[in-house]
Amino acid sequence: MSNQQLRITKPDDWHLHLRDGDMLKTVIADTARCFARAIVMPNLKPPVTTVAEAEAYRRRILAAVPEGMTFDPLMTLYLTKNTSPDEIRRAKASDAIYAVKVYPAGATTNSENGVRDLNKVDAVLETMQEVDLPLLLHGEVTDREIDVFDREAVFIERHLQQINTRFPALRTVLEHVTTQDAVDYVLEASERVAATITVHHLLLNRNAIFEGGLRPHHYCLPLLKRETHRQALVKAATSGDPKFFLGTDSAPHPKNAKESGCGCAGIYSAPVAIELYAEVFADADALDRLEGFASFHGPDFYGLPRNDDRITLEAQAWSVPELIRTGSDEILPLRAGTDVAWRLI
Ligand code: NCD
Ligand code: ZN
Numbered sequence: 315m316s317n318q319q320l321r322i323t324k325p326d327d328w329h330l331h332l333r334d335g336d337m338l339k340t341v342i343a344d345t346a347r348c349f350a351r352a353i354v355m356p357n358l359k360p361p362v363t364t365v366a367e368a369e370a371y372r373r374r375i376l377a378a379v380p381e382g383m384t385f386d387p388l389m390t391l392y393l394t395k396n397t398s399p400d401e402i403r404r405a406k407a408s409d410a411i412y413a414v415k416v417y418p419a420g421a422t423t424n425s426e427n428g429v430r431d432l433n434k435v436d437a438v439l440e441t442m443q444e445v446d447l448p449l450l451l452h453g454e455v456t457d458r459e460i461d462v463f464d465r466e467a468v469f470i471e472r473h474l475q476q477i478n479t480r481f482p483a484l485r486t487v488l489e490h491v492t493t494q495d496a497v498d499y500v501l502e503a504s505e506r507v508a509a510t511i512t513v514h515h516l517l518l519n520r521n522a523i524f525e526g527g528l529r530p531h532h533y534c535l536p537l538l539k540r541e542t543h544r545q546a547l548v549k550a551a552t553s554g555d556p557k558f559f560l561g562t563d564s565a566p567h568p569k570n571a572k573e574s575g576c577g578c579a580g581i582y583s584a585p586v587a588i589e590l591y592a593e594v595f596a597d598a599d600a601l602d603r604l605e606g607f608a609s610f611h612g613p614d615f616y617g618l619p620r621n622d623d624r625i626t627l628e629a630q631a632w633s634v635p636e637l638i639r640t641g642s643d644e645i646l647p648l649r650a651g652t653d654v655a656w657r658l659i
Contacts, residue, residue, distance in 0.1 A: 317629045319659075320601055324623040325588060325608035327352040328616075329450070329489050329510045329561030331580065332375060332387070334358055336641035341566050342378045344584035346385035348658055350621045353450070353561070356392035356415055357424040363392050365404045365411060372410050388412040388616075390450060394427050395434060399441035406445040412616060413448040413487070414438075418469070420456045422535040423565065423579055428452075432473050439477065443484040448616065449477070450487045453496070454536050463520075466536050467495040478503055485615070490515065490563045492536045494546035500557050501550075508615050510561025511551045513590045514581045514648060519544045530572045531646050534565065535579040551607055552600035559611035562587045568643035583648040586634055590649070592627050592656035626659040 327345060330352040332338050345352055354375065356362035362371050368389040375387045390413045391397070391405055397414075405411040416435075417428030429435055442449055453474060454465035470488075478486060483506060488496055491509040500509045514534060519541040522532045532538065550558045564587060565580030572578055583590065588608065595604040613620050636651040637644045 319629075320592065320604070320627045320656075321624055322605040322627070323609040324348070324350045324621040324625050325560060326350055326612050326621065327562050327564070327587070328487070328559055328612045329353055329355065329512075329563050330584075331355045331357070331563070331565040333566060334371070334374065337566060337643075338375065339378045340638065340640035340645070341564075341582075341584060342375065342385070343380050343383065345564070345587075346379055346383040348588045348625055350384070350623060351386040351388055351618075353413060354387045354389055356390045357417065357422075359424055361392035361394070361424065361427050362389070363394055363397065363427075364401060365391070365408050368405075369408065369410050390415045392417070392427070393429055393435060393438065395429060395431075397435070397438050399437050402438055402441040402447060403445060406447050411447075413450045414442060415450045415452070417452045418454065418456050421452050421454045423567075425452070432477070436480075439481050439484060443481045446483075446485065448485040448487060450489055452535075453488045453491075462537055463539060466491070466493050470495060470499050474499065478507055482506070487615075489561060490536060491547065491550075492539045493543045497546045497550045501555070505557070508557045508559065508611075509550075510563075511547055511558055512561060512563045512581075513583055513587055513594065514538070514563075515544065515547055516551060516594045517590060530574070530577040531581065531648075531650070533572070533577055533579055534563070534581045548594060548598055552595055552598045552603050554603045554606055556606070556611040556614060558607060559615065560591065560608045561612075566640075566645045568640075569637070569646050570643070572646070581648050582638075582645050585638070585647045586649050586654055588625070589627065589654045589656040589658060593654065596629070596655070627656050628659050629655060630657045631655055632657045
């Protein structure tokens with residue numbers, strides 16, 4: 315008997331870290347092999363804050379795409395307290411830029427230049443609403459008194475509700491949602507509010523960070539949450555609701571930067587991403603909804619055409635590499651050295 319196959323419209327990744335230099339050259343093929351486009355995060359060092367920088371970064375990405383592969387990077391600007399409404403207008407006019415990213419300062423990797431006071435960027439949000447450029451949010455507060463597992467829920471309560479009330483027409487993506495609270499909020503909000511969901515938050519709960527010892531390769535931000543939250547995410551992703559779409563947040567770091575006394579946050583999922591999403595949807599008995607989540611809801615939200623190409627996934631186990639070499643570094647992918655049930659043909 316032949317293995318089960320699933321043929322779907324080629325997906326896109328609506329939240330991706332590609333890095334730069336050697337790392338970019340190593341990781342780009344892992345995304346381009348199965349995603350036609352990706353919303354590329356601007357948290358380089360230094361961050362991508364201007365249209366000119368985003369266009370230059372886009373050229374570096376395109377130059378790194380291997381022969382014979384196609385990939386369309388959709389660029390974003392990193393909002394700082396100095397971002398001007400004029401830069402937003404230039405971003406809208408550029409055909410390279412599709413959104414603006416807000417990192418609360420200190421929330422995650424390379425967020426030092428992020429926004430310290432969300433009440434002080436009104437002029438920019440106003441302009442984004444006016445020109446219709448989507449706002450992408452790392453939705454976590456940074457206050458040290460707030461428990462790290464509660465930071466997403468508190469962000470929604472303190473900031474997101476206000477932003478959505480004050481700028482009702484602003485398209486907003488609450489990125490990499492991790493909690494039932496976030497799912498509930500997005501469901502109740504207007505159709506201008508959506509969320510991306512990573513594959514690691516669909517697969518793992520917070521026990522995975524401590525399984526038999528400290529597991530730095532399961533450390534990401536926002537943190538993995540308890541099992542009830544994971545189940546809420548699976549329910550949202552597999553519901554068919556167009557407010558939820560695929561965003562891997564694949565975020566490679568050198569192995570030694572993760573296996574450290576103060577390790578970096580980020581999970582490198584690109585080499586196994588679409589296969590693991592298929593695993594999650596198959597386990598939830600919702601394979602027929604994978605195409606909507608992975609290939610339709612994202613472009614529909616952004617007002618972009620759906621892809622014409624197709625990919626085929628097959629229910630056949632394969633083994634993920636233990637390590638991926640990049641320059642003088644190594645990266646450990648999600649599920650390194652273990653089997654994945656679905657394979658990309
Ligand atoms: C991301 C990174 O490494 O750039 N890390 C992560 O844990 N997700 C930043 C981010 O998206 O928070
Ligand atoms: Zn990210």
